[in-house]
């Protein structure tokens with residue numbers, strides 16, 4: 228989609244961090260924006276931020292794991308602005324800790340938000356986007372954790388690898404239908420992800436303290452707080468990521484790699500896989516000749 232001005236975007240997790248950066252970048256590009264988020268106080272802050280500018284902005288409180296609520300939010304978006312052209316399935320949460328410390332509640336919460344939330348966004352909006360026939364673009368937020376497995380990130384890795392796979396597949400399905408697909412794969416960005424436990428439902432409460440532990444699972448207590456702070460201090464400015472998302476939509480870029488320096492980690496994984504193919508090729512040859 229080259230021309231964004233006047234088009235309508237729907238951004239989940241839009242009231243904080245990366246989602247808010249997308250909202251700001253889309254508004255700056257002249258788009259009408261629906262900010263969808265589960266956290267009312269954060270939505271109120273976004274409304275207050277945009278009130279003086281008279282931007283076309285609608286804030287909707289919605290939990291991406293609730294399919295009926297997503298359909299209702301889509302109805303609200305269409306009632307306000309007509310057709311949705313850009314969908315950003317961005318809401319996400321994290322837990323961290325070695326695999327044996329993960330509870331069913333950890334698995335259920337993270338997979339419901341990070342994976343089911345994306346599925347629900349696609350299922351809700353894709354039929355509407357295809358029906359209006361004006362084309363569009365879907366941006367799914369994954370992570371570099373969708374490309375490289377890391378210790379202490381089993382649950383988060385699982386959700387993000389799934390989002391990368393989904394995005395690669397649906398991009399091929401939808402290209403002939405005039406709908407582009409990008410997958411956003413950030414490294415560390417300065418957001419509130421490390422306190423994502425603030426939105427964790429009581430029904431899926433943590434059994435151990437995994438809430439703010441993404442990428443900081445290896446240390447405890449005050450040390451962990453310091454480690455999280457140092458990660459955030461070194462993180463990317465989310466505003467830059469908002470601009471990258473706009474550029475990716477305009478150029479129909481598949482992968483949005485915010486940290487090009489992390490390409491070495493993808494390359495190392497590709498090398499490990501290539502080496503394994505080589506070993507299995509030898510093994511098969513030995514079997515057939517022996």
Ligand SMILES: NC(=O)c1ccc[n+]([C@@H]2O[C@H](COP(=O)([O-])OP(=O)(O)OC[C@H]3O[C@@H](n4cnc5c(N)ncnc54)[C@H](O)[C@@H]3O)[C@@H](O)[C@H]2O)c1
Pocket residue numbers: 239240241242243244245246263264265266269289290291292317318319320321340341368369370371412413414415416417418419420421422423426462
């Ligand atoms: N910040 C990073 O370093 C980083 C790196 C890679 C990927 N990501 C991904 O980026 C996305 C955005 O995270 P962020 O870093 O901006 O964190 P954030 O906590 O600042 O923002 C996430 C937003 O999602 C909302 N949210 C959480 N659960 C929800 C639900 N059930 N329904 C609707 N909204 C919900 C939160 O209220 C919050 O506003 C996530 O998918 C995250 O996994 C972040």
